Amino acid sequence: MSTGLYKxxxxxxxxxxxxxxxxxxxxxxxxxxxxxxxxxxxVILINTCCVRETAxxxxxxxxxxxxxxxxxNPRLIFGIAGCMAQKEGDNxxxxxxxxxxxxxxxxxxxxxxxxxEIRAEHSPVVxxxxxxxxxxxxxxxxRGGQFSAWVPIMYGCNNFCTYxxxxxxxxxxxxxxxxxxxxxxxxxxxxxxxxxTLLGQNVNSYGKDHKQxxxxxxxxxxxxxxxxxRVRFMTSHPKDISxxxxxxxxxxxxxxxxxxxxxxxxxxRILRAMxxxxxxEQYRARAQRVREMLPEASLTTDLIVGxxxxxxxxxxxxxxxxxxxxxDAAYTFLYSKRSGTPAAAMAEQVADEVKHARLNALMQEQNxxxxxxNEALAGAEVEVMVEGASKNEPSVWSGRTRxxxxxxxPHGAEQAGDFVRVRITQPQTWVLKGEIVT
Ligand code: SAH
Ligand code: SF4
Ligand code: F3S
Numbered sequence: 001m002s003t004g005l006y007k008x009x010x011x012x013x014x015x016x017x018x019x020x021x022x023x024x025x026x027x028x029x030x031x032x033x034x035x036x037x038x039x040x041x042x043v044i045l046i047n048t049c050c051v052r053e054t055a056x057x058x059x060x061x062x063x064x065x066x067x068x069x070x071x072x073n074p075r076l077i078f079g080i081a082g083c084m085a086q087k088e089g090d091n092x093x094x095x096x097x098x099x100x101x102x103x104x105x106x107x108x109x110x111x112x113x114x115x116x117e118i119r120a121e122h123s124p125v126v127x128x129x130x131x132x133x134x135x136x137x138x139x140x141x142x143r144g145g146q147f148s149a150w151v152p153i154m155y156g157c158n159n160f161c162t163y164x165x166x167x168x169x170x171x172x173x174x175x176x177x178x179x180x181x182x183x184x185x186x187x188x189x190x191x192x193x194x195x196x197t198l199l200g201q202n203v204n205s206y207g208k209d210h211k212q213x214x215x216x217x218x219x220x221x222x223x224x225x226x227x228x229x230r231v232r233f234m235t236s237h238p239k240d241i242s243x244x245x246x247x248x249x250x251x252x253x254x255x256x257x258x259x260x261x262x263x264x265x266x267x268x269r270i271l272r273a274m275x276x277x278x279x280x281e282q283y284r285a286r287a288q289r290v291r292e293m294l295p296e297a298s299l300t301t302d303l304i305v306g307x308x309x310x311x312x313x314x315x316x317x318x319x320x321x322x323x324x325x326x327x328d329a330a331y332t333f334l335y336s337k338r339s340g341t342p343a344a345a346m347a348e349q350v351a352d353e354v355k356h357a358r359l360n361a362l363m364q365e366q367n368x369x370x371x372x373x374n375e376a377l378a379g380a381e382v383e384v385m386v387e388g389a390s391k392n393e394p395s396v397w398s399g400r401t402r403x404x405x406x407x408x409x410p411h412g413a414e415q416a417g418d419f420v421r422v423r424i425t426q427p428q429t430w431v432l433k434g435e436i437v438t
Contacts, residue, residue: 003030003031003032003042004032004033004041004042004043005032005033005034005035005040005041005042005043006024006027006032006033006034006035006041006042006043006044006045007034007035007036007037007038007040007041007043007044007045008020008023008024008027008044008045008046008047009044009045009046009047009062010046010047011046011047011048011049011055011058011059011082012047012048012049012051012055012082012083013049013051014150014197014199014234015152015155015170015199015200015201016047016048016049016082016083017144017150018150018151018152018199019047019081019082019105019108019152020047021141021142021143021144021150022108022109022136022139022140022141023045023047023081023108023111024141024142025139025140025141025142026109026111026112026139026140027043027111027112027115027142028140028142029112029140030112030115030116034142038065038066038069039069041069041076042075042076042077043076043077043078043079043115044066044069044076044077044078044079045078045079045080045081045111046059046062046063046079046080046081046082047081047082048080048081048082048083048084048085049082049083049084050083050084050087050088050165050169050338051083051164051165051166051336051338052333052334052336052338053336053337053338054336055084056084059080059084063080063092063096063099064096066078066098067096067098070098077100077101077115077118077119078098078099078100078101079099079100079101079102079103079111079114079115080092080099080101080102080103081102081103081104081105081107081108081111082105083105083165083166083169083170084169085102085103085104085105085128086104086105086106086128086130086168086169086170087165087168087169088102089102089104089126089128090102090126093124093126099124100118100124100125101114101115101118101124101125101126101127102125102126102127102128103125103127103128104127104128104129104130105130105155105169105170105171106129106130106131106134106171107127107128107129108136108139109136109139110127114127130171131171132156132171132172132174133174135155135174135176137176137180141184143188143191143193145193146192146193146388146416146417147192147193147194147195147385147387147416147417148193148194148195148196148197148385148387149185149188149193149195149196149197150196150197150199151181151184151185151188151196151197151198151199152176152198152199152200153175153176153181153198153199153200153203153206153215153218154173154174154175154176154200154201154202154203154205154206155170155171155173155174155200156170156171156172156173156174156201157170157172157173157201157202158172158173158202158205159201159202159237159275159276159277160275160342161264161274161275161276162273162274162275162341162342162343162346163274163304163307163335163336163338163341163343164338164341165338165340165341166201168340168341170201173201173202173205173208173209174209175200175206175207175208175209175210177210177212178207178212178213178217178218178221181198181218181221181222182221182222182225185222185225185228186225186226188228189225189226189227189228190227192417193227193228194227194228194229194230194385194417194419195228195229195230195231195232195385196222196228196230196231196232197232197233197234198218198219198222198231198232198233198234199233199234200233200234200235201235202235202236202237202240203215203233203234203235203236203237204236204237204240204241204242204245205237205240206218214244215233215245216242216244216245216247216248219231219233219245219248219249219252219255220248220252223252223253223254223255228254229254229385229419230254230256230385230402231252231254231255231256232256232258232404234260235260235262236259236260236261237262237277238261238262238263238276238278238282238283238286238287239276239277239278239282241259241261241286241290243289243293246289246290246293246294247293249294249297250293250294256402256403256404257294257296257297257298257402257403258297258298258299258300258402258403258404259290259294259297259298259299259300260300260301260302261286261287261290261299261300261301262301262302262303263283263301263302263303263321263325264276264302264303264304265303265304265307265314265318266280266303266317266318266319266320266321266322267280267313267314267317267318267321268280268281269314270307270309270310270314270318271283273307273308273309273343273346274304274307274343275342280317280321284324284325287299287325296403297403298328298329298403298404298405299325299327299328300327300328300329300330300331300404301325301327301329301330301331302330302331302332302333303318303322303330303331303332303333303362304332304333304334304335305318305332305333305334305335305355305358305359305362306334306335306350306354306355306358306359307335307343307350308335308343308346308347308348308349308350309346309347309348309350310335310350310358315358315361318362319361319362319365322362322365322366322369323365323369326369326373327366327369327370328370328373328403328405329366329370330362330366330370332359332362332363332366334355334356334359335350335355337349367429370429370430371427371428371429374405374427374428374429374432375427376427377405377424377427377432378424378425378426378427379423379424379425380423380424381421381422381423381424381437382401382402382405382407382421382422382424382432382434383401383402383419383420383421384399384400384401384407384409384419384420384421384422385399385400385417385418385419386399386414386415386416386417386418386419386420387399387400387416388416390408393408395410395411396408396409396410396411397409397410397411397414397416399420399422401432405431405432406430406431406432407422407424407431407432407433407434408431408432408433408434409422409433409434409435409436410435410436412436412438414436420436420437421436421437422434422435422436422437423435423436423437
């Protein structure tokens with residue numbers, strides 16, 4: 001018997017998607033069914049992100065929308081989970097009293113119990129206690145994808161980059177036991193998943209706490225699971241990427257040749273102020289090692305402009321570093337002040353217009369590079385996992401290469417989930433267009 005309908009909105013990174021899949025799993029186990037329409041839902045949950053102010057603004061907008069629904073349907077249960085819940089706690093309820101519960105990042109496993117409590121007692125609940133030890137295992141998972149599964153391998157972060165809120169809202173690094181991870185991957189493979197992405201804020205420090213396996217060992221174990229054809233992982237912190245790991249990727253049968261290796265900035269002065277734990281020279285040496293040992297691999301990065309104290313000289317260094325690295329793609333962000341982090345208290349915050357101008361310059365430079373790299377793939381044959389119809393053109397399939405590039409090609413006899421060979425005919429900046437090789 002169904003107890004009602006739920007709608008979960010998810011913001012932020014893949015870790016938040018993975019957490020939301022565990023929330024959905026619990027709701028479904030408790031008899032709830034999913035609805036796409038907020039207006040039909042008996043339970044609305046927002047899994048939030050606070051990494052930048054823009055992420056928080058979006059959530060406040062949605063919280064406002066739900067107020068009207070709640071006025072129409074007082075039985076509607078409305079909860080806020082995730083990083084912003086962790087950061088703001090009961091402030092959220094003071095600001096928006098129509099919220100019924102606030103659930104911190106370490107409390108995913110409490111979801112249905114708390115909803116039950118609210119149904120019985122109608123009193124609001126805030127639980128944001130963050131335990132640095134416990135990892136909730138064996139939660140039911142309702143995965144969003146059909147062929148591709150997110151698998152968290154560790155939670156939290158110990159790095160405290162000076163701009164970043166994540167360590168405060170996700171707690172200290174804790175790694176899942178390797179056998180739990182492998183069991184989850186095995187179950188996913190049995191359910192038909194062909195690709196897994198191992199998730200952590202810094203996967204390269206996996207296992208430093210329990211010492212049962214390091215990240216390279218774990219990759220080998222996952223690589224060996226029957227039925228899994230692609231193993232992806234993110235995020236690799238540049239300070240911890242070992243030769244053993246690069247070697248493991250090279251020798252793996254299914255480990256994809258794509259490394260997301262966020263540099264964040266291209267001058268050592270700013271990297272030091274960011275507390276990233278490496279200089280430009282050290283990063284360059286690690287990236288060169290990757291390029292030597294994995295010449296086929298794609299390399300992507302994250303970049304922040306407008307960090308406090310950034311000068312024109314720093315920015316010029318950044319641009320030239322970008323040209324030198326020739327990343328396949330870069331995610332570029334405007335520095336966003338996060339209260340409570342060391343950088344927020346730094347003098348010399350950069351003016352908005354300057355930040356925007358630098359962001360534009362950076363994006364233009366990267367677009368040119370991405371386009372050149374992709375153009376070199378014209379005529380190449382690549383392995384693509386068919387993921388589904390393209391959003392804009394239903395008669396076109398969308399899939400990805402092992403190097404994580406999006407490929408679009410006209411439908412043939414293949415099905416979603418198939419692995420096919422595609423010849424690239426029209427490379428573009430963001431996608432590669434091609435045709436099936438028969
Ligand atoms: N653990 C990952 C990234 C997690 S957050 C890593 O270390 O690479 C994802 C990205 O958001 C970061 O790589 C960074 O580029 C960006 N980011 C984090 N805090 C930010 C802030 N205060 N302002 C702008 N971008 C930020
Ligand atoms: Fe944030 Fe740095 Fe941790 Fe990444 S490594 S989550 S950027 S503190
Ligand atoms: Fe955002 Fe939390 Fe991820 S702050 S980026 S959802 S870890």
